[in-house]
Amino acid sequence: MSTAALPLSAPTVRVVKRDPLPVQLGLTALALLAMGLFIVLPLVAVFVQAFAKGLEGYRSAVQSPETRSAIYLSLLTVGVAVPLNTVFGMAAAWAVTKFQFRGKNILVTLIDIPFGVSPVISGLIYVLVFGAQGWFGEWFSDHDIQIIFAVPGIILATTFVTFPFVARELISLMESQGTDEEEAALVLGASGWQMFWKITLPNIKWGLLYGVVLCTARALGEFGAVSVVSGHIRGETNTLPLHVEILYNEYNYSGAFAVASLLSVIAVISLALKKFLEHKTGLESQ
């Protein structure tokens, strides 16, 4: 250990040879095989099974009124949950990254909690609060407001599950940006909102979009939490993933896979967007 390695004289000289070609080829083949079997094949299976009954079968499954109402409910859920979590994410990131205060680490840890909670439990907690036997159940039923087994419960559970996405992305991005530019803007006489629109927002826009994409993908696909609070009322409280489950359990496999293929297309698009945004922000993928 005392004989320190001599600094290499020329940076082009590489003492370490790369792995021999057969090793490289062998390992690459193995890795590709594993990726293909574990990850790509399920995706391919979705599309093949979706068209098992031909284009007609696919079209009728995708265009059925129940599928349409599931699409509508999924979009509504995303339309409420994602903006809520985006506004929260920006507020949380602003407070956490631009200021020093006590208990900051605790706050950041608390924000991450929903990632550590089983989807089933994420639904259960809202049943406990708003369900018939829950804390506020009586009050809400007295006022004829239904939350559990209804649309508000679905939206709440989805909001919980996707809660940390935007905040987490923005916190790590804004942490690295510091406060210099904002302080300069203020010193030069900008108002708070001018500073926000002209300095902060342009700086974080790609990271913000990245968080929104992740949040949207998860909100559209959430199954466990939504399943617990939805009550599975056809045409009323079925999101797309729940509709997939119902069709599947009725042995309507091609229908289930047809609806699943819609979700898979969105998943693939979100992956492409994610890659593009990672490139834009220079973010390391975690």
Place this chain on the structure above:
Amino acid sequence: MGACSTRSTRLGNRLHTFKRPSILPGFWPAFGYTAIYLSLIVLVPLSAIFFKTATSSWEHIWTVVTSPQVVASYRLSFGASLAAGGVSVAVGFLVAWVLVRYEFPGKALVDALVDLPFALPTAVAGIALTSLYTENGWIGQYLAPLGIKVAFTPLGVIVALTFIGLPFVIRSVQPVLADADQELEEAASSLGATRWQIFTLVIFPLIRPALLTGFALAFARALGEYGSVIFIAGNLPMKTEITPLLIVTKLEQYDYAGATAIAAALLITSFILLLGINVLQRRTRKFLEPA
């Protein structure tokens, strides 16, 4: 006596010790909104689990969380999550290694596909995996003659949890492997180490914390996973029921106390795991950036 003004300065002092002064605006609205929204959406509903558990007697909770059906589900959930975590570590390490160290056509695409299990809705993954591994499925038909049944057995649970866990390991290992100082390997090589020695004595110790982190993340996620598992598991009582499924079953029977007791047990386990992961990650970071 000017009590009012002393009180307000005292409050001011207390706020100063809470938050360091800054010329940037908007701390209180942003912090206030964050605290209120966090409490309403996450903290208060989550606390319901513990308040609800506290209303039942310890005997009742204990009988619920130790009933044979529930214990069988722990065994499956823990066993399958451990096994899936192990497979994820082995396969994930291989994929990360190839993605970081080698060049091949389509590498960017493969790298993007690593995140597919994060993006694909769990229910979709669940029915797709089930269709692959049933006895006449694309993969199942080759395993059936060998006497290997995957769908509707614990093995199927492991397959689904591996699908979910793989990206956690790959994404934990990749950056560490990419950052690993090549000079260390060069030094080892110039000191006469063989390739295998370099791997076991230099590279592996460097990425061990990342592997462990990936394993723990995959394991924690697997314990609570629901959508991708319930289809391929088949949910046979005492055999292929995972713990989250039992929570749902109890809820469907309107046994709120029972569901909550199991949920509390699962939740506490997850939090302990996450705490461990935090410690691990901090250690990894220290390892990477020596002060």
